[in-house]
């Protein structure tokens with residue numbers, strides 16, 4: 600390669616561009632001064648503008664960051680609960696609230712993973728450019744995760760849950776997110792107490808490669824716990840999760856709603872003084888009962904214990920029973936509907952008379968759709 604020094608236009612002046620402006624131009628000193636002043640002020644303006652832009656960008660950015668933090672702290676929990684309940688109307692209202700905050704252009708809540716029908720709720724118009732995007736994981740349900748939540752979180756998508764009667768079928772109907780067509784076996788038709796463990800055996804025989812979880816209330820367990828013996832006999836390693844709320848919570852609630860005060864739905868001794876079932880608490884040791892039938896028994900009083908027991912039970916070669924004490928009064932929300940449960944027409948109890956009046960009133964609004 601050769602350099603062409605014969606052409607004067609291609610020869611660079613020594614000293615580069617700075618030297619060229621520092622040389623006195625043909626117009627004289629005044630012009631030179633003017634050029635330098637203009638150049639200097641342009642450079643100063645440029646530097647100041649860049650500085651100002653950087654500072655205002657930084658302060659807007661930190662304002663945004665603290666707003667994101669506030670949103671995370673103030674809304675994550677309620678958004679997580681609405682998402683868990685698949686309440687898209689509630690989610691829309693919550694997102695509209697967030698969108699009203701300054702600088703917010705678009706908000707979206709997405710259900711990750713699990714099903715092919717993952718829920719997504721969006722509000723606002725996302726900007727194609729110059730936007731700051733933040734993502735926050737949402738979890739449910741705050742500091743006191745429920746047993747159903749832990750199970751949902753722990754079980755593999757192809758595991759099967761089996762259930763039949765009590766509060767659980769309704770709770771699962773509202774909360775459980777089935778991730779496989781065969782993952783949800785529920786005896787809804789007759790609400791047949793005692794079906795659970797026997798049904799779980801059948802499911803395990805039909806699908807031996809799947810892990811089967813029987814979810815059963817303490818009342819239902821007492822009706823047919825002895826099927827555990829068959830599970831042990833047949834080497835069917837199912838996991839039974841026993842929700843111990845010390846009685847018949849669901850039927851107790853129904854009984855209260857018709858004015859009968861949950862009669863006989865708590866495990867209490869008959870009290871000789873009152874003649875009622877309001878004596879001392881009946882101590883039923885479910886874990887000892889399960890162990891006596893040949894199952895591996897666990898007591899899980901905390902979420903951590905439940906997680907550990909679920910992991911241990913999965914490695915067991917025989918049936919396991921995990922006894923979990925749960926709060927009788929901590930119920931999952933209702934269906935926002937009315938259930939036509941007839942109330943006694945004649946009763947000396949005021950509560951029953953009031954419930955009867957409410958029932959007759961509600962009956963007047965009842966309509967047949969078919």
Ligand SMILES: Cc1ncc(C[n+]2csc(CCOP(=O)(O)OP(=O)(O)O)c2C)c(N)n1
Nearest residue numbers: 765766790792816817818819846847848849
């Ligand atoms: C064989 C049978 N008897 C009675 C009932 C009425 N019943 C429905 S739920 C229930 C209580 C269930 O108690 P438990 O299994 O402890 O569940 P919880 O209601 O406490 O969640 C009763 C008595 C029924 N569904 N099936």
Ligand SMILES: [Mg+2]
Nearest residue numbers: 816817818846
């Ligand atoms: Mg119960």
